[in-house]
Amino acid sequence: MSTAVKSQAALISADARPASGAWAADARADAASRLAAMGLPTRRDEYWKWTRPDSLVSAVADAAEVLDYEGEEPLFDDVDRLKVVFVDGVYDAEASDALEGEGLEIERLADAAAKDIHWAKDLYGVLEARGQSPVNRPLAVHNTATATDGVVIRVTGAVSRPVSLVYRHEDASSDAILHSVVRLEEGAKLTLLENGPAAARFSNVLEVDVAKGAEFHHVRAQGRDHERQAITHMFSQVDAEAVFKSFTMTVNGKLTRNECVIDIVGDNAVAHVAGAVLGDGAAGDFHHDDTVFITHYAVACESRQVFKKVLKNGAKGVFQGKILVKPDAQKTDGYQKSQSLLLDDDASFQAKPELEIYADDVICSHGSTTGAIDEEALFYLRSRGVPTPIATDLLVLAFLADAIEEIEDEDIAAEVTGRLDAWLARRRD
Amino acid sequence: MLKINNLHVKLEEEDKQILKGVDLEVPAGKVHAIMGPNGSGKSTLSYVLSGRDGYEVTEGDATLDGEELLDMEPEERAAAGLFLAFQYPVEIPGVGNMTFLRTAVNAQRKARGEEEMSAADFLKFIRAKAKDLKIDADMLKRPVNVGFSGGEKKRNEILQMAMLEPKMCILDETDSGLDVDAMKLVSEGVNALRDEGRSFLVITHYQRLLDHIKPDVVHIMAAGRIVKSGGPELALEVEHNGYADILAEIDA
Numbered sequence: 268m269s270t271a272v273k274s275q276a277a278l279i280s281a282d283a284r285p286a287s288g289a290w291a292a293d294a295r296a297d298a299a300s301r302l303a304a305m306g307l308p309t310r311r312d313e314y315w316k317w318t319r320p321d322s323l324v325s326a327v328a329d330a331a332e333v334l335d336y337e338g339e340e341p342l343f344d345d346v347d348r349l350k351v352v353f354v355d356g357v358y359d360a361e362a363s364d365a366l367e368g369e370g371l372e373i374e375r376l377a378d379a380a381a382k383d384i385h386w387a388k389d390l391y392g393v394l395e396a397r398g399q400s401p402v403n404r405p406l407a408v409h410n411t412a413t414a415t416d417g418v419v420i421r422v423t424g425a426v427s428r429p430v431s432l433v434y435r436h437e438d439a440s441s442d443a444i445l446h447s448v449v450r451l452e453e454g455a456k457l458t459l460l461e462n463g464p465a466a467a468r469f470s471n472v473l474e475v476d477v478a479k480g481a482e483f484h485h486v487r488a489q490g491r492d493h494e495r496q497a498i499t500h501m502f503s504q505v506d507a508e509a510v511f512k513s514f515t516m517t518v519n520g521k522l523t524r525n526e527c528v529i530d531i532v533g534d535n536a537v538a539h540v541a542g543a544v545l546g547d548g549a550a551g552d553f554h555h556d557d558t559v560f561i562t563h564y565a566v567a568c569e570s571r572q573v574f575k576k577v578l579k580n581g582a583k584g585v586f587q588g589k590i591l592v593k594p595d596a597q598k599t600d601g602y603q604k605s606q607s608l609l610l611d612d613d614a615s616f617q618a619k620p621e622l623e624i625y626a627d628d629v630i631c632s633h634g635s636t637t638g639a640i641d642e643e644a645l646f647y648l649r650s651r652g653v654p655t656p657i658a659t660d661l662l663v664l665a666f667l668a669d670a671i672e673e674i675e676d677e678d679i680a681a682e683v684t685g686r687l688d689a690w691l692a693r694r695r696d
Numbered sequence: 697m698l699k700i701n702n703l704h705v706k707l708e709e710e711d712k713q714i715l716k717g718v719d720l721e722v723p724a725g726k727v728h729a730i731m732g733p734n735g736s737g738k739s740t741l742s743y744v745l746s747g748r749d750g751y752e753v754t755e756g757d758a759t760l761d762g763e764e765l766l767d768m769e770p771e772e773r774a775a776a777g778l779f780l781a782f783q784y785p786v787e788i789p790g791v792g793n794m795t796f797l798r799t800a801v802n803a804q805r806k807a808r809g810e811e812e813m814s815a816a817d818f819l820k821f822i823r824a825k826a827k828d829l830k831i832d833a834d835m836l837k838r839p840v841n842v843g844f845s846g847g848e849k850k851r852n853e854i855l856q857m858a859m860l861e862p863k864m865c866i867l868d869e870t871d872s873g874l875d876v877d878a879m880k881l882v883s884e885g886v887n888a889l890r891d892e893g894r895s896f897l898v899i900t901h902y903q904r905l906l907d908h909i910k911p912d913v914v915h916i917m918a919a920g921r922i923v924k925s926g927g928p929e930l931a932l933e934v935e936h937n938g939y940a941d942i943l944a945e946i947d948a
């Protein structure tokens with residue numbers, strides 16, 4: 268997918284891989300050979316039934332016009348944060364804050380990879396490789412093999428200032444690959460923010476290891492550039508009494524596929540993944556796919572999948588979500604909710620919710636629904652003088668509320684709601 | 697104020713005529729009541745006046761201060777001053793009561809070319825009105841009508857009415873589901889709004905409400921028409937004898 272890589276065959280040639288220290292070179296070589304064995308995804312793959320991988324695996328990325336944000340205040344600008352900026356997938360030291368913070372070791376992947384010995388060795392490509400079963404995720408393997416930039420973060424304390432990864436898109440033909448790893452030590456705490464379109468085509472892998480009693484909060488907003496494409500993977504391992512919470516907001520984008528693979532490995536842990544999507548096909552193609560796989564290995568853990576999509580004018584939504592409960596994972600409380608609100612007949616939503624349970628003492632459920640605007644509620648609002656477009660948008664935001672509520676920080680949740688509201692309002696006027 | 701002339705309404709989906717020539721006039725400043733057996737078309741009349749989908753007007757018209765109501769969208773009718781307190785208020789999960797009311801108040805102001813109310817003024821306004829109706833702050837924060845008791849929903853309707861200050865208020869069985877104290881509160885809420893520029897159409901099954909909200913005229917609706925009109929004594933007659941006598945009188 269990078270410009271250096273013209274075909275699958277090129278992937279396995281050593282010169283396609285970035286120069287690096289031994290551990291990184293090994294990880295990349297390993298990924299390259301895994302990819303060679305597995306092959307890139309094709310339309311025939313069951314896991315890609317509803318999302319065509321063609322434009323994600325093509326040698327050259329389709330160009331994507333850079334959106335003019337017209338002086339709008341960038342997201343999270345009000346948040347006191349440690350900002351790390353990437354422009355078209357390349358770290359921008361000028362625009363970034365110094366890579367340091369209390370309770371935190373943070374380094375550019377390129378710098379970490381140049382060292383011969385590094386803690387990231389135990390994570391980089393490791394959680395990704397573990398996430399290749401029972402389903403192959405070749406684009407993540409490809410990312411591990413070829414990514415040159417990203418950050419590696421080790422958190423040793425309760426960090427109050429979020430780390431904020433900002434992905435700017437300036438070149439209409441950019442093809443970016445980033446790979447970041449986060450290790451939260453026992454009892455540590457971190458909020459990671461990610462926002463921006465990143466590139467015309469963006470492949471991102473995030474590996475997160477949440478040790479015992481640690482807390483990881485993640486809020487992501489994918490950029491609004493209409494023609495941009497993104498394939499993202501998040502791999503996480505959550506240990507005992509730890510908390511993992513991730514929320515993603517997506518509006519616009521020709522193609523987005525967000526895969527999330529979580530292994531809950533310690534007792535009494537919590538893992539929540541949520542997403543709120545607004546797609547309007549009138550401004551260009553819109554296709555959004557959430558693919559989630561949560562495995563419960565441990566006792567008395569809680570997992571939630573809360574995905575909400577509002578679609579119109581030919582916008583397409585996909586959800587593939589699974590909860591797998593291993594035989595020892597008694598007292599699992601797993602819940603999966605995937606709902607779409609279709610505002611017209613042209614929009615479509617495809618869902619494959621799955622439960623696979625091998626323990627007997629569990630509470631697991633899933634609900635997937637496709638619905639239209641509640642006419643009763645709409646009339647009630649209109650009868651109070653609220654014009655139809657505003658009433659509809661109120662109901663749209665209300666529909667997304669469950670997912671937004673998954674964001675722990677109230678200020679950030681309010682900012683996310685405000686952005687969604689503004690997006691709706693722009694289409695109204 | 698409100699003039700309904702020979703209104704015929706059928707269901708859009710099926711061939712069922714529900715209103716069969718309703719004639720009714722409520723002058724400014726007056727309170728009119730409508731009573732009538734279940735299924736006679738009272739709620740249908742109120743829905744048609746407020747613009748709900750699913751009905752087809754086959755004959756007749758309705759005007760509010762001379763403006764043709766039936767040509768307007770529901771939100772336009774509201775901005776023109778029409779308000780319906782629903783027999784079954786709708787629950788709207790995810791929309792806060794406060795947000796809902798502020799949006800409604802400001803939308804109506806905008807439609808009338810008035811300035812929007814500032815957040816601070818709105819807060820002061822709603823707190824005062826809510827206090828009168830013994831609606832606590834928690835109910836204002838919760839999603840619209842979600843988890844409200846029957847009586848709370850009805851009080852919430854009256855709160856909306858008090859906030860929106862409409863000129864033509866239709867109350868569809870606002871008394872049902874209210875305990876004695878709540879009935880008094882709601883009636884006081886309504887009476888506080890009585891004004892020479894404001895009219896009420898109160899749909900009820902019980903004389904009790906009319907003890908609190910004294911009507912000028914009582915109408916009896918049966919089988920889709922107003923079959924009899926009279927003074928407050930008509931409500932007493934219904935209370936004592938039911939509808940049988942009145943209906944027999946009409947048939948004769």
Ligand SMILES: Nc1ncnc2c1ncn2[C@@H]1O[C@H](COP(=O)(O)OP(=O)(O)OP(=O)(O)O)[C@@H](O)[C@H]1O
Pocket residue numbers: 707714732733734735736737738739740741750783
């Ligand atoms: N959408 C509908 N579909 C089918 N029938 C309807 C519909 N709306 C109204 N009706 C019928 O029209 C008639 C009048 O109903 P309406 O609700 O107006 O009566 P009402 O006088 O308000 O009764 P109540 O005193 O019980 O509230 C009833 O027979 C009812 O079943």
Ligand SMILES: [Mg+2]
Pocket residue numbers: 738739740783868869
């Ligand atoms: Mg009724």
